[in-house]
């Protein structure tokens with residue numbers, strides 16, 4: 001009873017599985033970070049028990065912090081891969097080594113802010129903030145004590161970059177960020193540090209002129225480091241499978257060759273895709289999901305139909321149906337399954353990110369190809385239902401589940417009578433969604449009952465828009481300009 005109650009309230013998402021070897025390597029890197037960040041505490045002579053104890057405390061503190069960082073990143077990105085966790089901790093490792101080598105010459109701003117930008121772009125703001133807090137708290141060299149004002153400026157700038165980095169939707173905005181943050185840091189350092197005649201660190205730099213010169217060159221270095229980071233973000237995207245907002249929007253460009261091909265070679269599928277984008281976007285907005293992700297995923301979900309466009313009803317425009325000529329339900333079912341397999345091949349060839357490629361098999365899940373299964377039964381073929389189901393997997397995220405529901409409702413809504421009432425439209429939507437739920441297609445999607453209710457409402461709103469568009473406006477010869 002308790003299990004059923006919990007399942008009906010808050011769906012429990014299966015955590016992503018990371019292999020044991022990956023876990024071991026991640027753990028070893030964390031230990032390495034802790035050693036690098038604390039070993040200098042042991043280089044005191046004479047060494048007594050109190051020193052060893054304080055080293056052990058620092059070591060454990062850093063190890064636990066890196067563990068918390070990984071947990072935060074998993075919480076923010078339920079689909080995070082081990083490669084992406086490697087990226088987060090490797091950046092931390094590189095930072096700690098850089099601090100050891102260059103902490104007395106380079107401003108901490110230039111060391112911490114660029115990696116924070118990469119993490120916020122690829123893994124989100126919360127992960128970036130967690131990373132920044134660890135990166136700015138642990139300094140391997142106990143002799144270097146950062147000026148309090150500089151520490152404050154570092155935290156403010158890094159937090160701004162982390163928060164904005166997760167939301168920025170274009171490369172142009174990234175460029176603006178990489179110019180305004182260094183300018184802001186220069187002005188704040190000049191006001192808070194330069195005027196006090198204080199150096200950036202408490203070692204040998206007491207001169208006012210030098211301090212100002214340092215501030216300027218440090219801010220310049222920060223700007224250059226951020227610009228280089230932006231240049232290299234696309235490389236990080238492909239190596240670590242990061243999916244930044246800018247990349248999503250680039251992929252959603254309808255001038256992309258694959259989408260252009262879809263519009264030219266399979267115009268019916270392209271129209272179907274555009275309508276699904278509208279349905280899915282509205283539903284995702286209602287439940288607070290990732291709108292950019294679903295818009296791009298929807299655009300590519302049926303690209304596999306390019307392998308044989310005229311085998312799909314939406315591209316046939318009244319001409320002959322090749323399935324009738326074939327007259328073999330099993331082969332027809334294979335053609336339908338091929339739109340998923342070929343779609344995945346297109347995704348690989350065009351280097352689509354995994355999160356986008358997931359929409360291709362998951363939008364069909366393990367749905368039954370009812371029409372051809374029925375035909376097979378009519379022909380008295382002794383055939384297993386298995387051959388008339390898509391190979392799956394069923395939707396593993398809310399976004400892919402919404403796309404499956406939108407895909408199911410699209411044709412029905414398009415075909416619906418223009419005079420149909422809202423209640424009739426809602427009934428049609430509910431029936432289609434209920435059949436998917438009953439078939440177990442949404443079991444892994446993490447959608448709650450409340451969210452499914454909101455999705456139905458969203459689809460209804462889009463239907464109202466479609467109906468409105470189809471109403472012919474009365475026009476006269478003299479009044480056709482407005």
Ligand SMILES: [Fe+2]
Nearest residue numbers: 301302363364
């Ligand atoms: Fe499809």
Ligand SMILES: [Fe+2]
Nearest residue numbers: 272301302407
């Ligand atoms: Fe579709």
